[in-house]
Every structure is written in C-alpha cells, then in structure tokens.
Amino acid sequence: MTEKLVEIKDLEISFGEGHKKFVAVKNANFFINKGETFSLVGESGSGKTTIGRAIIGLNDTSAGDILYKGEKINGKISREKSRELIRKIQMIFQDPAASLNERATVDYIISEGLHNFKLYENEEDRQNKVREMMTEVGLLAEHLTRFPHEFSGGQRQRIGIARALVMHPELVIADEPISALDVSVRAQVLNLLKQLQKELGLTYLFIAHDLSVVRFISDRIAVIHKGIIVEVAETEELFKHPIHPYTRSLLSAVPIPDPILERQKKLVVYSQDQHDYSVDKPEMVEIKPGHYVWCNKAELEQYKKDYL
Numbered sequence: 188m189t190e191k192l193v194e195i196k197d198l199e200i201s202f203g204e205g206h207k208k209f210v211a212v213k214n215a216n217f218f219i220n221k222g223e224t225f226s227l228v229g230e231s232g233s234g235k236t237t238i239g240r241a242i243i244g245l246n247d248t249s250a251g252d253i254l255y256k257g258e259k260i261n262g263k264i265s266r267e268k269s270r271e272l273i274r275k276i277q278m279i280f281q282d283p284a285a286s287l288n289e290r291a292t293v294d295y296i297i298s299e300g301l302h303n304f305k306l307y308e309n310e311e312d313r314q315n316k317v318r319e320m321m322t323e324v325g326l327l328a329e330h331l332t333r334f335p336h337e338f339s340g341g342q343r344q345r346i347g348i349a350r351a352l353v354m355h356p357e358l359v360i361a362d363e364p365i366s367a368l369d370v371s372v373r374a375q376v377l378n379l380l381k382q383l384q385k386e387l388g389l390t391y392l393f394i395a396h397d398l399s400v401v402r403f404i405s406d407r408i409a410v411i412h413k414g415i416i417v418e419v420a421e422t423e424e425l426f427k428h429p430i431h432p433y434t435r436s437l438l439s440a441v442p443i444p445d446p447i448l449e450r451q452k453k454l455v456v457y458s459q460d461q462h463d464y465s466v467d468k469p470e471m472v473e474i475k476p477g478h479y480v481w482c483n484k485a486e487l488e489q490y491k492k493d494y495l
C-alpha cells in the first residue's frame with residue numbers, strides 16, 4: 188500500500204484583501220506518495236513556489252486543506268507541531284548564492300538546524316554529523332571552515348543540500364534546485380539528489396518550469412497554469428498521453444534532439460479562452476486510473492473521444 192505523505196485538497200492561496208485580493212492558487216488538488224519524486228511544473232508566476240511555501244507553513248492558505256500523514260497542517264496548529272514540521276520538511280532553494288549566509292562558514296551553515304533543534308549529543312557528535320553530511324554530498328570535510336564564496340555554484344548547491352539533509356527530513360521541497368547552475372553541473376546535482384533519495388528514503392516535491400528537466404527524475408508530475416493544477420499523471424503517461432491543452436502546448440515546446448524532426452515540429456498554442464466555463468464548471472477528474480485532468484463535463488466527453 189502506498190502511503191500518502193502530503194494531500195492537497197481544494198487549496199486556495201491568496202494575497203491581499205478586498206479589491207486588492209489576488210488569488211495565486213485555486214482549487215488545487217494532488218497528493219504526494221511517500222518515497223516518490225513528485226514534480227510541480229509550470230511557467231514563471233504560475234504559483235509553484237506559493238504552494239511549496241504553504242506546505243512548509245510560510246504562506247497562509249485561504250481555503251482548503253493541506254494534510255501531512257493525514258493530519259491537517261494549514262491554519263492553526265500547535266507550536267510543537269509546527270516545530271516538528273520545520274524539521275521534517277526541508278527546502279532546497281534555486282539560488283544557492285542568495286540562500287546561504289555569505290558571512291558564515293560552511294560548518295556554521297550546516298550546523299544551524301542541528302543547533303536549533305539540539306540534534307546532537309556533544310561537540311564531537313555535532314562535528315561528526317556535519318563531516319558525514321559533507322562527504323555524503325561530495326564535498327571535502329576539510330573545507331568546513333571555508334565561506335560560501337570560496338565554492339563554485341554546483342558546490343554551493345551541495346552545501347544547501349547538506350544543510351537540508353543533516354536534519355533527517357522526510358519531505359524535501361526542491362524549488363528549481365538546478366536552474367541557477369551551469370548546464371555542465373546540473374546533471375551531477377540531479378544525480379546526487381536521486382542517490383540521496385534512495386539512501387535516505389526521502390520524498391521529494393520538485394518545483395520546475397521545464398518539463399524536460401523533471402522527466403528523468405519524477406515518478407509523477409503535476410502541471411500548473413495560472414494557479415490551477417490542470418493535469419496530474421505518472422511521468423511516462425503524461426509524456427505519452429497528455430490530455431489538457433496546456434500540457435500539450437508545454438510538451439510541444441520541448442526541444443527534440445533530431446534537427447529534422449525539430450524543424451517539422453508544430454508548436455501548440457494554448458489560450459485559457461478556449462474553455463467555456465460559464466455554465467458547465469470544471470473540476471479535477473480522474474479520467475483514467477492515476478491520470479487527473481481539470482475539465483468540465485463537455486470537455487471530459489471530448490477528451491475521452493480524442494485520447495482514450
């Protein structure tokens with residue numbers, strides 16, 4: 188039986204109030220299974236980071252539920268629960284240069300969470316934990332007294348990974364962890380994340396704007412457009428049988444390595460105006476086992492005819 192670690196139910200996240208209210212995420216529905224890599228993909232400003240931040244409690248939610256192991260974690264929760272979640276859910280950020288304290292040594296950066304949660308017995312134990320983590324992410328333990336600027340971009344991201352994983356989290360939210368890195372080191376960091384996942388039994392929520400990046404690391408993918416999750420499916424299913432017109436449009440933009448095919452390829456243009464939701468309202472529908480699409484009744488019939 189797969190255990191659902193996170194469940195997002197009819198989630199809405201808004202900023203501001205009254206006529207200034209901006210709804211960044213609406214009617215979001217998905218779940219993340221324990222041990223899997225679940226990716227949230229969509230263009231800039233679609234609400235990916237907003238959802239990630241809501242899961243770790245940094246963004247308030249305006250409707251719906253976020254469940255962690257079946258327990259509601261949005262809205263009012265006890266201080267103890269909140270502390271427990273801060274340890275169990277760790278985040279890795281896009282830009283390691285901006286997210287690491289430039290004036291702190293690597294030793295200090297990696298130890299900070301251990302300090303805050305008193306996760307070591309004595310000084311020797313703390314040092315061992317930090318050294319082990321450095322080695323685990325492929326950095327030299329001798330470099331603990333160095334500062335972030337003395338490392339390359341890829342190495343700085345490894346420090347960010349070490350800082351998150353030293354806490355022994357259950358869920359890691361990786362927000363565009365490779366997009367600020369040189370193309371040459373992106374694969375190394377992805378491979379490292381995959382290897383650590385296997386070793387430590389981690390669950391990943393991976394946030395990215397590029398479908399081709401997440402294809403090789405994700406078990407399942409959710410596609411988000413302007414705050415609405417439009418499709419969720421297993422990775423290969425999504426690539427082979429995309430249904431929602433926005434997913435089809437994103438996939439049509441993925442470059443094909445063959446120059447002839449690349450030149451012949453047709454871009455699918457997507458516009459929200461192609462949906463008529465004035466009367467027949469949309470909802471998340473499981474169109475086939477494990478494959479969910481945001482559509483109304485008329486679209487569902489059409490999609491079934493066209494794609495099933």
Ligand code: ATP
Nearest residue numbers: 202209211229230231232233234235236237238396
């Ligand atoms: P990117 O890939 O650029 O990080 P994203 O998909 O992660 O984009 P979000 O950062 O989640 O997008 O932003 C979604 C929308 O919510 C954007 O329109 C953004 O301007 C808005 N938004 C995010 N945080 C706030 C905030 N604190 N106050 C007001 N609006 C916000």
